[in-house]
Every structure is written in C-alpha cells, then in structure tokens.
Amino acid sequence: xxxxxxxxxxxxxxxxxxxxxxxxxxxxxxxxxxxxxxxxxxxxxxxxxxxxxxxxxxxxxxxxxxxxxxxxxxxxxxxxxxxxxxxxxxxxxxxxxxxxxxxxxxxxxxxxxxxxxxxxxxxxxxxxxxxxxxxxxxxxxxxxxxxxxxxxxxxxxxxxxxxxxxxxxxxxxxxxxxxxxxxxxxxxxxxxxxxxxxxxxxxxxxxxxxxxxxxxxxxxxxxxxxxxxxxxxxxxxxxxxxxxxxxxxxxxxxxxxxxxxxxxxxxxxxxxxxxxxxxxxxxxxxxxxxxxxxxxxxxxxxxxxxxxxxxxxxxxxxxxxxxxxxxxxxxxxxxxxxxxxxxxxxxxxxxxxxxxxxxxxxxxxxxxxxxxxxxxxxxxxxxxxxxxxxxxxxxxxxxxxxxxxxxxxxxxxxxxxxxxxxxxxxxxxxxxxxxxxxxxxxxxxxxxxxxxxxxxxxxxxxxxxxxxx
Numbered sequence: 001x002x003x004x005x006x007x008x009x010x011x012x013x014x015x016x017x018x019x020x021x022x023x024x025x026x027x028x029x030x031x032x033x034x035x036x037x038x039x040x041x042x043x044x045x046x047x048x049x050x051x052x053x054x055x056x057x058x059x060x061x062x063x064x065x066x067x068x069x070x071x072x073x074x075x076x077x078x079x080x081x082x083x084x085x086x087x088x089x090x091x092x093x094x095x096x097x098x099x100x101x102x103x104x105x106x107x108x109x110x111x112x113x114x115x116x117x118x119x120x121x122x123x124x125x126x127x128x129x130x131x132x133x134x135x136x137x138x139x140x141x142x143x144x145x146x147x148x149x150x151x152x153x154x155x156x157x158x159x160x161x162x163x164x165x166x167x168x169x170x171x172x173x174x175x176x177x178x179x180x181x182x183x184x185x186x187x188x189x190x191x192x193x194x195x196x197x198x199x200x201x202x203x204x205x206x207x208x209x210x211x212x213x214x215x216x217x218x219x220x221x222x223x224x225x226x227x228x229x230x231x232x233x234x235x236x237x238x239x240x241x242x243x244x245x246x247x248x249x250x251x252x253x254x255x256x257x258x259x260x261x262x263x264x265x266x267x268x269x270x271x272x273x274x275x276x277x278x279x280x281x282x283x284x285x286x287x288x289x290x291x292x293x294x295x296x297x298x299x300x301x302x303x304x305x306x307x308x309x310x311x312x313x314x315x316x317x318x319x320x321x322x323x324x325x326x327x328x329x330x331x332x333x334x335x336x337x338x339x340x341x342x343x344x345x346x347x348x349x350x351x352x353x354x355x356x357x358x359x360x361x362x363x364x365x366x367x368x369x370x371x372x373x374x375x376x377x378x379x380x381x382x383x384x385x386x387x388x389x390x391x392x393x394x395x396x397x398x399x400x401x402x403x404x405x406x407x408x409x410x411x412x413x414x415x416x417x418x419x420x421x422x423x424x425x426x427x428x429x430x431x432x433x434x435x436x437x438x439x440x441x442x443x444x445x446x447x448x449x450x451x452x453x454x455x456x457x458x459x460x461x462x463x464x465x466x467x468x469x
Contacts, residue, residue, distance in 0.1 A: 020058035058103040080119035164274035169224035179212035185406040205230035217250040243449035250423035287437040301348040329377035359385040376434040383424030390414040
C-alpha cells in the first residue's frame with residue numbers, strides 16, 4: 001500500500017509504509033505508519049497515543065496548534081481503532097527515552113490521520129501490563145485478548161518452540177511429513193475418540209499421528225511431523241485439551257532402546273535451550289528463573305521413581321501402575337534438587353498401560369520399553385520403542401481386543417520389512433505452559449478446545465459425567 005504525499009503545488013511522490021521499529025532509523029523523515037491504537041492520553045492541546053503494528057509500539061503525538069483538523073480526528077479515535085497516519089519522526093530528548101520500548105528513542109508527530117476501521121468501547125481495560133482476567137473471560141473475548149502484549153508473547157514464544165523442534169528434528173536427519181487427521185480406526189484402540197460421519201462410513205479424528213508416522217518411517221527411516229491430535233477425554237483439568245498440537249519424531253533402524261532415549265532428550269533439551277536463547281527476556285517476563293537444562297538428563301525407571309517418592313514424602317505409591325500428576329511434580333523436585341535439572345526421563349511403564357504397539361522389555365515383559373519426559377513437573381513427551389515384528393503385533397492387537405482388519409494399511413508396513421524403530425511425541429501447548437509458568441494449558445492455546453468449549457462455552461454440557469474430572 002502507498003500513501004500519496006502532497007505538496008502545496010502538486011502530488012509529487014509515493015511513500016511506502018514504514019513499520020514502527022523501522023522508524024527509529026528515519027529520524028527527521030516523514031513516514032507512513034499503519035496499525036491499531038493502544039493507549040490514549042490527552043494533555044490540553046496535545047494528544048498522545050501508542051500505535052501498535054506487527055513489530056512494536058510507537059508513541060504518536062498530535063498537536064492542535066499544528067493542525068486543528070488532525071487534532072479533531074485524533075480526538076475521535078479509541079483503543080483498537082485501525083488507522084494509518086503520515087508523520088514526522090523526532091528523536092526524543094534523553095530524559096524522555098523509554099528504555100522499555102524498542103521504539104522508545106523516538107516519537108511520531110502526526111501530520112495526517114485516516115481512520116481505517118473503528119472499534120466499540122472495550123469491555124475491559126487492555127492497557128495494563130497484565131490483563132488480570134479470569135480464564136473464562138480471557139477465552140470468551142479471545143479475538144480481543146489475543147491482541148494484548150502479554151498474550152502475544154505466549155504465541156511468539158510458541159512459534160520459536162515449534163521452529164526449534166523442526167531444527168532439532170532436521171539435526172537428527174528426519175524428513176518432515178504431513179499426516180491426515182481423519183482415520184479409519186482409533187489409534188490407541190480406546191473409547192476416547194471423536195467419531196465422524198465420513199460419507200456414511202464410520203471414521204475418527206486421529207488421537208495421534210502414531211500409525212501414519214510409523215508407516216512413513218518405513219519409507220524415509222526418520223521422520224517428523226507437527227499435527228493436531230484429538231482426544232475425547234472427559235477431563236476438565238489444567239493440563240488436558242481435547243485438541244492439541246503434537247510434535248512427533250519416528251526413527252527406524254535403531255540399534256537399541258538407549259538410542260531413542262538419547263534422541264528424545266536431545267530434542268527436548270534443544271527445544272527449550274534454543275527457545276530461551278532466542279526469547280530470553282520474554283521467558284523471564286513470565287517467571288524469575290530460566291529452566292535448568294543439564295548436559296545429561298537423569299533417567300529413572302517408573303518403579304525407581306516410586307521408591308524415591310516413598311523415601312522423600314512417605315507417600316506409598318509403589319503398587320500403582322502409573323504416575324499421578326502429584327508424582328510427576330515430586331520427581332521433578334528431586335531432579336532439580338539432586339541433579340540440577342528441570343528435566344527427568346521416566347522409563348519402563350507397565351506394558352498393559354501402554355498402547356498395543358509398545359515393545360515389552362525382553363528382560364521383563366511386564367514392563368515396556370517406553371518413556372515419558374517430565375519438564376518442570378509435567379509430562380511433555382511420551383513414546384516408546386515399537387513392536388516391529390508382524391506376528392507379534394497381530395498377537396498383541398488380538399489380546400487387546402482390537403480387530404486387525406481395522407488396521408490394514410498400518411499392518412502392511414510390518415508385512416514388508418519394518419526394522420527396529422521407535423519414536424516420541426511432544427505436546428506443544430504443554431511445553432509452552434511450563435516454559436512460561438502458565439497456570440492452565442488453555443492459556444497456551446490460541447483457541448482451546450475442551451469438553452466445555454468450542455470457541456464459546458457451552459451453556460449446558462450433555463452426555464458428559466463430571467464426577468471424576
């Protein structure tokens with residue numbers, strides 16, 4: 001878009017849009033800016049407001065003594081008006097520099113203002129550093145609250161997390177793949193799936209990219225994908241979403257179980273370290289401490305974790321077949337205190353608690369070659385070595401009550417030479433939540449889906465039992 005710059009004699013040239021941060025290099029020049037109005041402050045014959053674009057905020061001043069017409073237009077605008085303006089870039093006096101703002105060394109003297117779109121009076125004050133809204137309100141006004149600078153930081157950091165995952169996956173020599181979200185069968189074989197009417201046939205939203213990434217590992221050896229996963233869990237907790245973004249790797253021709261542990265820990269530590277490197281100040285704005293990322297992440301078997309918990313707290317969970325949220329927090333505290341690590345890898349969960357494709361430990365088949373990665377007290381990754389033998393896979397499916405005919409495309413891979421392989425899956429929202437010390441995983445989703453919400457909250461929840469949530 002171009003702004004026609006006029007002289008007293010004739011229109012003489014075209015002015016291209018300048019972003020706010022670029023204006024710092026154009027002191028003494030006229031610039032064309034576009035953006036949304038944020039804070040507005042009136043001081044007699046002067047009006048100040050902050051203009052927000054995709055890069056930053058910049059302060060604009062309107063002087064009635066210079067132009068009554070422009071001053072009148074400025075008096076009409078409110079927060080979230082979309083405007084364009086022609087202005088002169090001034091260097092601020094040293095005493096007036098705002099060191100907390102990337103454009104704090106300048107201000108723009110408005111010469112002309114054009115309103116592109118008006119905005120109604122906001123339902124709450126968006127000019128404060130923190131919105132301080134209850135979660136339902138934060139989400140009910142999502143199109144508005146996402147514009148707040150603190151909310152924007154969450155998703156800027158999340159973008160870097162996803163980029164870092166891609167970088168780490170490529171360092172493992174993985175090929176990026178794209179998988180469907182409609183499947184002919186339930187990935188995990190459970191009941192917590194969303195069924196869809198697919199042209200009169202039964203189909204399901206995928207619980208994970210699992211089956212398809214295994215198929216593709218049989219093609220490219222090493223693959224990764226970022227995709228959506230859907231789980232119809234009757235849970236209303238701070239850590240569950242009905243639709244989440246999963247970041248998955250699958251690696252074939254592995255030598256042993258340890259190779260998978262090395263790979264997942266490399267990716268997990270790389271993602272967090274690289275994000276902190278690129279977004280240090282953003283991360284610190286949400287918490288006082290940066291994450292502890294050791295050279296070697298501590299590894300424990302699930303039963304070892306339970307013994308540690310018993311010795312530390314006196315809680316006896318040694319007969320349980322899985323770790324609870326409280327257990328994950330406790331073992332994180334141990335890892336932080338004893339190993340200087342915000343990460344801990346937990347392995348060898350009971351085979352019957354893991355999906356049908358999980359490889360049992362040959363030394364003790366009651367337990368599996370599976371793992372979770374705990375980060376700051378929350379499981380952010382799950383995975384395992386997979387059963388790659390066709391006959392063993394068929395037997396396991398039948399023992400779990402699954403019909404192999406519902407998995408024909410998947411099973412083809414194992415009929416025709418599937419080598420030893422395994423993989424893992426990170427939850428994007430969960431990493432974001434723990435890295436930024438958010439209280440609820442819904443804060444880490446731009447448009448969260450759970451059993452009480454699709455954009456807006458449901459007035460009545462039908463066919464759901466809340467007793468155990």
